[in-house]
Amino acid sequence: MFTKSLLSLTLSAALASTAMANEEFTQHEAHVHGHVELNIAQDGQDLLIEIDAPGVDVVGFEHEPTNAEQHKKIEQALALLNDSGQLFSLSHAAGCKSIDVLVTTSVGDEDHDHDEHEHEHEHEHEHEHEEHSQHHEHEEEHHEHGAFNAQYQFRCDHIEQLNTLETHWFKHFSSTQELDVNVFTDKRQTSLELTPERHIISL
Numbered sequence: 001m002f003t004k005s006l007l008s009l010t011l012s013a014a015l016a017s018t019a020m021a022n023e024e025f026t027q028h029e030a031h032v033h034g035h036v037e038l039n040i041a042q043d044g045q046d047l048l049i050e051i052d053a054p055g056v057d058v059v060g061f062e063h064e065p066t067n068a069e070q071h072k073k074i075e076q077a078l079a080l081l082n083d084s085g086q087l088f089s090l091s092h093a094a095g096c097k098s099i100d101v102l103v104t105t106s107v108g109d110e111d112h113d114h115d116e117h118e119h120e121h122e123h124e125h126e127h128e129h130e131e132h133s134q135h136h137e138h139e140e141e142h143h144e145h146g147a148f149n150a151q152y153q154f155r156c157d158h159i160e161q162l163n164t165l166e167t168h169w170f171k172h173f174s175s176t177q178e179l180d181v182n183v184f185t186d187k188r189q190t191s192l193e194l195t196p197e198r199h200i201i202s203l
Contacts, residue, residue, distance in 0.1 A: 033057065034177035038194070040165065040201070042185040047096060047154040047162065049088065051081075051169075055107040055146035057176045062146035064108045078103055080172060081150045088152070089166040091203075095157030107146030162203055170196040 037052040055062035058081075059073040080086055084098040156162055162185075170176060179194035185203050194201070 034175065036169065036173075036176050036179050038167070038169075038179045038181045040181065040183045040185070040203070042159065045156055045159050047090070047156060047159070047165075047185075049152040049154070051087075051148070051150040053148045053150075053173070053176070055105070055148060057173055058105075058148045059107060060175065062107055074105065074107060077148065078105065081148065084152045084154075086172065087168055089168070090154065090156075091161060091163045091165075094159055094162035096154040096159075096162065097156075098152060099155050100151075100153040102151040103148070104150075105146065105148045107148065165201045165203055167194065167199050167201070170194075170199055 033054050033056045036054070036057055037050075039050040039052075041048045058077045059070070061070065065071045065074060081103045082101050084101055090096045167179065169179060174196075177195070179199075180191070181194055181201060182191050183189065183201065183203065188203055192201070
């Protein structure tokens, strides 16, 4: 099973290699609402996928949640992002199975991930002593943007038969206008844009 850092490093190395070899490789620097970054890389029999999305695209806001409804939206978004089958369909003949998912978000007062409950009491204790100063800092730091990051690892029995990936992102997150995609597989290295009308990638 991939650790968070290893998955990130594998994707970064593969995509950086593509950037050096392909001038068309898409580089993303700005945090743009309505635009989500989707990186896809092959590592042997594994397919690695990473999504970076502005908080507005996922839950409709990027600030600290201020009521129960906003807290619920974050929890629902995390649950959906952890379900890879709701977001991607891979070529059936390739026999790919999801073996690891890592989802984090910076939307809100502190980072959330699937291990957040292990540290809940520690954060609560620290929060009691720093609540007022931290709240003031958050009010002033309007330049910071909350986002969601999701990483997926699929293991394929016949990865040579993995020809397409269909994303259902637009179905669940209608605020997104465009997916900026970078692909690095044994068969293809390219960048492209997906829209609600065009949501299938040839691999």
